[in-house]
Amino acid sequence: MAASPPRSGLPEAITIDSHLDGQGERSLADDVLDGLTRPFKELPPKHFYDARGAELFDRICELPEYYPTRTERAILESSADEIAAVTAAVELVELGSGTAAKTRVLLDALQRAGTLRRYLPVDVTESMVRDCARDLTAEYPGLRVHGVIGDFERHLDLVPPAEGPRIVAFLGGTIGNFPPGSRRRFLRQIARLLGPEDFLLMGTDLVKDPGVLEAAYDDAQGVTAEFNRNVLLVLNRELEADFDPGDFEHVALFDREHEWIEMRLRARRDVTARIRRLDLEVRFEEGEELRTEISAKFTPERLRGDLAAAGLELAHWLTDEDDLFALTLSRAAAV
Numbered sequence: 001m002a003a004s005p006p007r008s009g010l011p012e013a014i015t016i017d018s019h020l021d022g023q024g025e026r027s028l029a030d031d032v033l034d035g036l037t038r039p040f041k042e043l044p045p046k047h048f049y050d051a052r053g054a055e056l057f058d059r060i061c062e063l064p065e066y067y068p069t070r071t072e073r074a075i076l077e078s079s080a081d082e083i084a085a086v087t088a089a090v091e092l093v094e095l096g097s098g099t100a101a102k103t104r105v106l107l108d109a110l111q112r113a114g115t116l117r118r119y120l121p122v123d124v125t126e127s128m129v130r131d132c133a134r135d136l137t138a139e140y141p142g143l144r145v146h147g148v149i150g151d152f153e154r155h156l157d158l159v160p161p162a163e164g165p166r167i168v169a170f171l172g173g174t175i176g177n178f179p180p181g182s183r184r185r186f187l188r189q190i191a192r193l194l195g196p197e198d199f200l201l202m203g204t205d206l207v208k209d210p211g212v213l214e215a216a217y218d219d220a221q222g223v224t225a226e227f228n229r230n231v232l233l234v235l236n237r238e239l240e241a242d243f244d245p246g247d248f249e250h251v252a253l254f255d256r257e258h259e260w261i262e263m264r265l266r267a268r269r270d271v272t273a274r275i276r277r278l279d280l281e282v283r284f285e286e287g288e289e290l291r292t293e294i295s296a297k298f299t300p301e302r303l304r305g306d307l308a309a310a311g312l313e314l315a316h317w318l319t320d321e322d323d324l325f326a327l328t329l330s331r332a333a334a335v
Helices: 023-035 051-061 068-087 103-113 126-139 180-191 210-216 223-239 300-309
Strands: 014-018 091-095 118-123 144-149 166-170 199-205 248-255 260-267 271-275 280-284 289-296 312-319 325-332
Touching: 014 126, 023 223, 051 223, 068 103, 068 199, 068 312, 068 325, 091 103, 103 118, 103 126, 103 166, 118 126, 126 144, 180 300, 210 248, 210 260, 223 248, 223 260, 223 289, 300 312, 300 325
Parallel strands: 014 144, 091 118, 091 166, 118 144, 166 199
Antiparallel strands: 199 325, 248 260, 260 289, 271 280, 312 325
């Protein structure tokens, strides 16, 4: 699909390519048809993040139980200058950029190092990419922003070619949302964005006490439960479904065998829901569950194995003093 031209009124330093053209709705429909007709029902977590879901997630990040966001940011703040020195990057590609809140820490470091030229945010939300581009070009004199409006799982090959050494940033522990096989395939896609001078900067949540993990995904205020049930409202709005979120309870558990957190919605009673846009009727027996997220937790050995399977090698491991979370720099493995 050809990228759409930039809209009028954008500053000269900003270029925006759009590659969606309604594909997000089709992706939701396909995922629902595939996931809700399986014996064990599931949906991918990317559908959490409508406007309400994004607002709820921002609240989750402020909760005392939810350590990943603040820990990752603290590592970034303490290590950004080291990252800038190691990479000598002139540009930063960010997958799932959102509001670029943490990104400014990296941009500041690259600017201090005197190398910063370009930022390439990749995100499905057009308004967020455009607003972020305007803000950042105003904040960083001389910075060019080339935004890519698209799904990073499907549009990585449409990221513009590098203009010099680059960092590809995939933060927030999002890599843990992929099952192992899909995770390695996706890392191979990222590897194709990297030249010999480039680095992948990735955030990974680490294996730790299950009680700490489960509390992070099942907070005392019930914000995560509301976030989880919100996906049913997304189906109601986008696909004309008639789910009642009150029919489902939030479940978060740590799977010790796979070392990942699962979030599920468990039917409180027998439920029949109609999804009119798909002409689909979905039945849940009382106690039946819909899996809405996995969030894999990593050890250094697991991460090295996943990277090696994608043709990457770990170059730097950066963590907090409690070993809760890690930021890693990886690059193409030597042949």
